[in-house]
Amino acid sequence: MRPVVVERAILVVDAVLVVVSGIGCAVGYHVATAGTLGKTDVYAAASALVAINFVLLTTVQHGYRLKNITNLPRTFRMALTTWTGLFGALLAIAFTMKVSEEFSRGTTISFYLVGLAVLLAWKIVAARWTARALRTGAFANGRAIMIAEFGLATASNTVDDLGQHGYRLMQVMEIRPKDLASPLLLSQLAPRFEELIAYARENRVEHVFLLMNWSRQHAIDSILDALKILPIPVHLVPDPNAARFLRYPLVSTGNTFTAELRRAPLSWKERALKRTLDLVGASVALFVFAPVMLVTAILIKLSSKGPVFFRQTRHGFGGRAFKIFKFRTMRVLEDGPTIRQAQKNDPRVTPIGKWLRKTSIDELPQLFNVLKGDMSLVGPRPHAAAHNDEYEQIIGNYAFRHHVKPGITGWAQVNGYRGETRALELMKKRVEYDLWYINNWSIALDFRILLRTTLVGFRQHSAY
Incomplete structure (x- = not known):
């Protein structure tokens, strides 16, 4: 299962729960107090408006990213502040536009309380399920291997990030710095590369990731040469120095891409x-x-x-x-x-x-x-x-x-x-x-x- 599918599914469930809570509170309150269904269409439209705004506000705050979904304290704070702020803003708008008399206070209060309770309960379920899926590698459908400079794979967050974004690392081949600096890299490590290529074919590996200092140009070229027999993409992971600059926007300047370290003044x-x-x-x-x-x-x-x-x-x-x-x-x-x-x-x-x-x-x-x-x-x-x-x-x-x-x-x-x-x-x-x-x-x-x-x-x- 792809992470983006899970994120969108959780967004949709949020919206559905908000709409169902709004309509349910309206119907329940009117049946209990007046014995009628009330203005169901009005409350359905209002619930849909609340749902749309809630998921949009949560999306802006990156609330539907997998790592944020599993962070329950942050998720609870975000849901509480967004839900409360949204209700306050919509009530102020309704009062200003003189349409607040269309909604009973009992229905509004119950919608706020029930909707919030339902959302928080769902957040607990979603967080636990997502955390379990991340641990078991349920989102890691892309089979991959990594060739890394010795020590970098455990020292960086790359392995965890790949696991949380759809890649399952089948094997990590570590190379010592002195071997990477050697001009005879391919001949010295030929048996290891042959073994890795055979493993990739046997396990239908779909991606190769290189994790090493970008200054090791000879080593990178040699590894690419060794892997050219495999018809799969090879990705070079930014080293700490390159990652610092790649945080900036990438801009096309003719046939060259540059990291825009300082943008031009606003047009x-x-x-x-x-x-x-x-x-x-x-x-x-x-x-x-x-x-x-x-x-x-x-x-x-x-x-x-x-x-x-x-x-x-x-x-x-x-x-x-x-x-x-x-x-x-x-x-x-x-x-x-x-x-x-x-x-x-x-x-x-x-x-x-x-x-x-x-x-x-x-x-x-x-x-x-x-x-x-x-x-x-x-x-x-x-x-x-x-x-x-x-x-x-x-x-x-x-x-x-x-x-x-x-x-x-x-x-x-x-x-x-x-x-x-x-x-x-x-x-x-x-x-x-x-x-x-x-x-x-x-x-x-x-x-x-x-x-x-x-x-x-x-x-x-x-x-x-």
């Missing part, structure tokens, strides 16, 4: 598409969060002296300076050559400010920066001008972050690099994620980051 079409997303997204967000922002402004004004908004100089696209807007969370308004980051239990943070930072509500005024064009919804987080100048001197490629507009949220933030950077290594890691975002930008990636921000934005623990 005018890409900038227009990103700007459209920013304008629409920021406008909708301001409309949705206007009541929250109003209440926040009142609480800030009542709880401490000072302005409602905090403005600070940051560097944006091309290194140009702009003033960022945030809700004031401190008793000080630092904006100069010396700025101290907020720390845990920082006495400068007001009581209401601590809560605003934890929930990220203090960032909402940056929606005005997005409308002005200084920022984007998604991009590298801008740092205070003083910190920006400091990091440019000590972190290589730091300035490359200015090749796109800074964002309210970013790839680094949804991967946990948010808040105080107590050590230089934390900032280097954040910059690494920012550069990956710039080199791999797409509108789909922006949507993915926005989705993950809504799912994890209110349970960050590193913002003080």
Whole structure:
């Protein structure tokens, strides 16, 4: 059985369970309370809408990949946050469009609880079955052999990865480094190669994988020459040095493929598409969060002296300076050559400010920066001008972050690099994620980051 078939089957079962739960809860509730079936067609359509959105959101988070399916804690967290967030969003939309009266509260609540329980129970079954199948090699239908440099097969994850993606390693032939470096490799190991070829024929092997340092060109060519009698494909597995660069997008430049280590700036079409997303997204967000922002402004004004908004100089696209807007969370308004980051239990943070930072509500005024064009919804987080100048001197490629507009949220933030950077290594890691975002930008990636921000934005623990 192929892994992709299993992944799609689990996706389909998720969707079916959601639809059945929705219709079942609607019918059961109406029969129990009113003795009638109720608006079955309306609830069926609503259940299908919930199912489609749930599987799409889970797919975006890679929830249907085999390795993630077997990770029960992660699967449970993803199902719970996605299901809850989806219900909250759909109820808000239904209320805004004045169609919420079409659905009874009893049916909605029971659908939420029953649907979640059914999904979690199914996730347990799917995780256990998938884990057992991986252990027994049920997904490994492609018979393969590996020729590896001595020690590499056990030191890398290649063997496990191949097993989880449809290949069953029948045999591993290890070669010592000194033999690989020898110009007489073929003659020295001729009996072993003959034995391997006979084994491949007898067991109908379909693939050969080479796992060795790519600098061993003579050894690779010699092994290919020895295997030319076998009419099967030979795959060269990237060594650690090559794998580092092959993480970047591969681009065709004529007859040559290159790893695009640094992509060109966004084209005018890409900038227009990103700007459209920013304008629409920021406008909708301001409309949705206007009541929250109003209440926040009142609480800030009542709880401490000072302005409602905090403005600070940051560097944006091309290194140009702009003033960022945030809700004031401190008793000080630092904006100069010396700025101290907020720390845990920082006495400068007001009581209401601590809560605003934890929930990220203090960032909402940056929606005005997005409308002005200084920022984007998604991009590298801008740092205070003083910190920006400091990091440019000590972190290589730091300035490359200015090749796109800074964002309210970013790839680094949804991967946990948010808040105080107590050590230089934390900032280097954040910059690494920012550069990956710039080199791999797409509108789909922006949507993915926005989705993950809504799912994890209110349970960050590193913002003080």
